[in-house]
Amino acid sequence: MFAYLGERIPDVRKIAVLRANALGDFIFVLPALEALRATYPQAEIVLLAKAWHQSFLQNRPGPLNRVIPVPLSTGVNEEPDMQEDQHELARFFAAMQEEHFDLALQLHGGGLHSNPFLLQLGARLNVGLKTPDAVPLDRWIPYVYFQSEIFRYLEVVSLVGATPVILEPRVAVTAADLEEASHVVPQQQRPLVALHPGSGDVQRRWPPEKFAAVGDALARAGAQIVVTGTESERQVVEQVVRSMKNPAQNLCNALSLGGLAGLYSRCRVVISNDSGPLHLAAAVGASTVGIFWCFNLYTAGLPTRRRHRPFVSWQVQCPICGSDRVEGTCEHRPSFVANIPTHKVIDAVFELLTMSEQT
Numbered sequence: 001m002f003a004y005l006g007e008r009i010p011d012v013r014k015i016a017v018l019r020a021n022a023l024g025d026f027i028f029v030l031p032a033l034e035a036l037r038a039t040y041p042q043a044e045i046v047l048l049a050k051a052w053h054q055s056f057l058q059n060r061p062g063p064l065n066r067v068i069p070v071p072l073s074t075g076v077n078e079e080p081d082m083q084e085d086q087h088e089l090a091r092f093f094a095a096m097q098e099e100h101f102d103l104a105l106q107l108h109g110g111g112l113h114s115n116p117f118l119l120q121l122g123a124r125l126n127v128g129l130k131t132p133d134a135v136p137l138d139r140w141i142p143y144v145y146f147q148s149e150i151f152r153y154l155e156v157v158s159l160v161g162a163t164p165v166i167l168e169p170r171v172a173v174t175a176a177d178l179e180e181a182s183h184v185v186p187q188q189q190r191p192l193v194a195l196h197p198g199s200g201d202v203q204r205r206w207p208p209e210k211f212a213a214v215g216d217a218l219a220r221a222g223a224q225i226v227v228t229g230t231e232s233e234r235q236v237v238e239q240v241v242r243s244m245k246n247p248a249q250n251l252c253n254a255l256s257l258g259g260l261a262g263l264y265s266r267c268r269v270v271i272s273n274d275s276g277p278l279h280l281a282a283a284v285g286a287s288t289v290g291i292f293w294c295f296n297l298y299t300a301g302l303p304t305r306r307r308h309r310p311f312v313s314w315q316v317q318c319p320i321c322g323s324d325r326v327e328g329t330c331e332h333r334p335s336f337v338a339n340i341p342t343h344k345v346i347d348a349v350f351e352l353l354t355m356s357e358q359t
Contacts, residue, residue, distance in 0.1 A: 006139055008161030009103060009125060012043045016096070016104040018118055018128075020049045020070045020077035022200070023257070023276025024300065025149075027283050029107050030063075030169040032153035035162040036105075037063035046099070050077055056257045061172040068096075075113025097122035103160060107153045110134055110143040127159050149299050167303055171283040177262030184254050185263055190224040191353065194264060194281070195248070196272035197240050198233030203336050204274050206291040208236055210342045212243035214271055217346045219246035223268075223353075226251050228260065228277060269352050271345065273337070274300055282308060287352040289345055293336045309348040313337040 015036060019029050026049070036045060044065045047053060054067040070077050071088045078084070104121045106128025108114040115135045118126055129143040129152070130136055139159040143152075154164050185192070197211040215225045225248040229237035237252040255263060260277065261284050264270055270281035271289045274296045282288050287307040292300070294314050302308040315336045316326050323330040 006127075006159040006161055008039060012040050012102040014044045014046065014099060014101050014103075015040060016046050016048055016099070016101040016118075016121055016123060018048045018070075018076075018104070018106050018108045018114060020053075020108065024279045025276075026053065027169045027171070027276070027279040028149035028300070029153045030171070030283070031150055031164060031166050032107060032157045032162070033063040034165050035154060035157050036160075038165045039157075039160070039162040043102075046101075048096075052257065059176075060174055060258075073113070073117060076108065076117050093120045093122075096120075103127065105156060105160075106137065107156055111137075111140075125160070128156060146295075146298055148301070148303065150303060169279065169283045171261060171280065173261055173265045173284050174258065177258040178265070179262070180255060180259035181262035181266065184251065184259065185226060185249065185266075187266075188224050190222055191268040192263075192266050193218050193223045193225055193349070193353075194267045194270045194272075194286075195225065195227045195240060196229065196270065196275060196277045196281075197227065197236045198229045199273040199275040202333050204291070204293055204296065205236065205335050205337070206273055206340060207335065207338050208239040209243050210338075210340075210345070211240045211271070213342050214346055214349065215240065215244050215248055216246050218349065219244070219248070221350070225249070226263070228255075228263070229253070268356050269349050271349060287356060289348050289352070291337050291340055291345075307352065309352065311340045311345060311348070313340050315339055 047064050047067045048070050049067055051069045054069055057067050071092050072082055072084045074084055101123035104118050104123035104126050106114050106118045110131035111129050111134030126137040127139045128137050130140040131143045195211050195215050197208055199205050219225050227237050227240050227248050227250055229252045231253045234252045241248050241250045264281040264286045265284040267286045269287045272278035273291045278290050282302055290310045292310050292312045294312055297312045301310050313336055317324055318330050318332050319334045320332040321330050
């Protein structure tokens with residue numbers, strides 16, 4: 001049933017939420033989870049996700065009660081060079097049916113693969129998103145790419161009567177997070193600023209030399225600079241550190257996700273490409289300067305400006321072959337955000353630093 005607003009469902013004791021993807025994707029859904037928690041305060045909310053969600057969210061305050069890792073499933077949480085195990089999936093769905101979910105919500109995407117997956121949970125009512133080629137759920141809204149991810153999932157949970165209680169995602173920082181971060185980056189008197197030059201898509205990466213220029217400007221002003229990244233981003237992290245004329249601490253793969261949350265919560269500003277760490281930094285209370293490609297700003301841009309300054313590139317033609325990326329793709333993987341001016345980013349960082357000193 002195509003619907004815009006639904007009433008609260010009676011007698012809901014257990015809710016399943018399917019969201020088995022990456023860090024930024026999880027953070028976008030947090031306001032919807034908070035809305036569900038406020039609307040169904042006595043219900044158990046179970047996130048069907050990945051193993052990293054389970055370790056990161058264990059003992060962390062928030063709207064969820066449990067996390068259940070989802071087995072590899074094509075189109076839902078597949079991994080490179082790994083195939084789904086039909087016997088494992090059958091055991092998983094049998095176990096989920098024994099949970100007796102009252103509601104199952106697909107907050108995972110358009111539904112081509114995730115809607116059939118959701119329907120196998122055996123919930124009393126199935127709710128979510130739908131592209132034209134996806135099977136319908138009991139209640140659904142159309143998946144349209146150009147929509148804020150945060151508001152997309154708030155719209156889905158409104159189908160079961162949930163109304164927003166927050167619009168900005170928030171992640172609780174634990175004592176363990178702060179302790180891990182302090183072991184790696186001891187507290188100092190200087191303001192702490194983080195650079196995150198990586199991203200899952202190389203086309204969304206601002207040039208390393210521009211990150212280095214920002215880091216040098218801040219270091220000259222007295223800031224303590226750290227550069228964060230995952231193991232797959234080691235090359236770009238090292239390039240930023242090497243390009244800087246002032247000292248910067250290389251934190252590539254040096255912290256767990258919880259430790260990174262603890263570190264970012266201490267940062268006065270985090271400068272990052274559009275990536276999971278950018279959204280994590282915002283969710284733990286850091287001010288941010290984000291580098292966005294135009295399409296991604298539309299879907300993943302932070303909704304407020306008191307603590308956040310996004311910069312956007314409107315480059316839509318491939319710098320190498322001139323192909324129009326609005327209408328299609330090409331074989332090249334250049335940066336589409338390289339044209340964002342360094343001096344404007346530096347000005348925004350200093351503005352945020354000045355504002356934070358005044359509050």
